[in-house]
Amino acid sequence: MPKTMRAALLDTAGAPEALRIGEIAYPDRVNAEFIVKVVASSVNPIDAKTRAGRGVFSAIHSFPVVLGHDFSGVVVESPYSAHPLRPGDEVFGMVMVPRLGGSYAEYIAVPSLSVVRKPATLSHIEAAAAPLAALTAWGMVVDVAKAHDGQRMLIHAGSGGVGHFAVQFASYFGAHVIATASGSKASWLRSLGAAEVVDYRTTRFEDVVHDVDVVIDLLGNVHDNTGSRSLASLRPGGLIVNAPTGSWPTFAEDTAAAGVRGTDYKVAPDGNTLGVIARLLESGNVRVHVDQIFELEQIADAHRAIESGHTRGKIALKVAEG
């Protein structure tokens, strides 16, 4: 095993340029953990928020830190010799940063419950683009909102990393999906299963969308009070599930006053659910869309891209050949 590995490192909070490429120690494997050689990672908004000193930054107690929740790669060490995932197997999954070192690195140590066999039909780049965003979408749309036949579901930012999975899961389970996005993405979103697309640049969605059972809110009040305005689109007693939880401090009071149910949502690594998602990806029932691919050395550019807030699907990172 090498003694050190290449990684994108963060020494202190800052702008994208604060990320630098350097060498750190090869990870230690303990108990039921794998060592995975990372071929690809992906960039999520939480990475950029954390790098800037928000997100999970307050939980980082030693620097330099390695960010990056998603990985796809090859098993180097298994937890025990009879484990069904063997050295050389292709796997993907999600790690919880900063509790563990992140995937902007050549190797990671990761608990076995977070590691899943990579869908054979996906490249490492495609597989690495899926875990955090797809698990978030599944948690909000399937676990919390119980997507089902005939349910009317409004999904904000349907064209983003989480949103494009949310649209597909909701429509797979029979919901009538109304997505907000800019108009240029409407036909693509229809191809993913949206029944209606509202162009947020030209139309106030609350003027044309009424009596939905569920709002999947991936914007909160980050932009144009999208979260608060959504309360007018819900039927009485409907449900709003909010992911950018920090953007709407009066969420609980506002939903109660409007006579609807509201909950925030927090994603976690979950190999069982990711295994189900892997089967949907492998069969082609669900697709992952990679908008841009950056090399690990271009990590600052990848962060600038995610911070633009206008990604279609996901931004992936190539860490190694594979």
Ligand SMILES: NC(=O)c1ccc[n+]([C@@H]2O[C@H](COP(=O)([O-])OP(=O)(O)OC[C@H]3O[C@@H](n4cnc5c(N)ncnc54)[C@H](OP(=O)(O)O)[C@@H]3O)[C@@H](O)[C@H]2O)c1
């Ligand atoms: N709590 C959790 O566990 C959790 C997990 C994952 C993500 N999140 C949070 O959820 C949010 C979404 O994450 P993501 O990865 O999906 O982000 P993303 O990929 O960066 O989302 C980008 C998309 O948002 C669309 N968009 C921007 N402004 C919009 C508006 N006003 N109306 C409708 N669509 C708009 C953009 O469409 P256009 O290009 O057409 O403008 C773009 O396609 C982030 O704040 C993230 O931190 C939370």
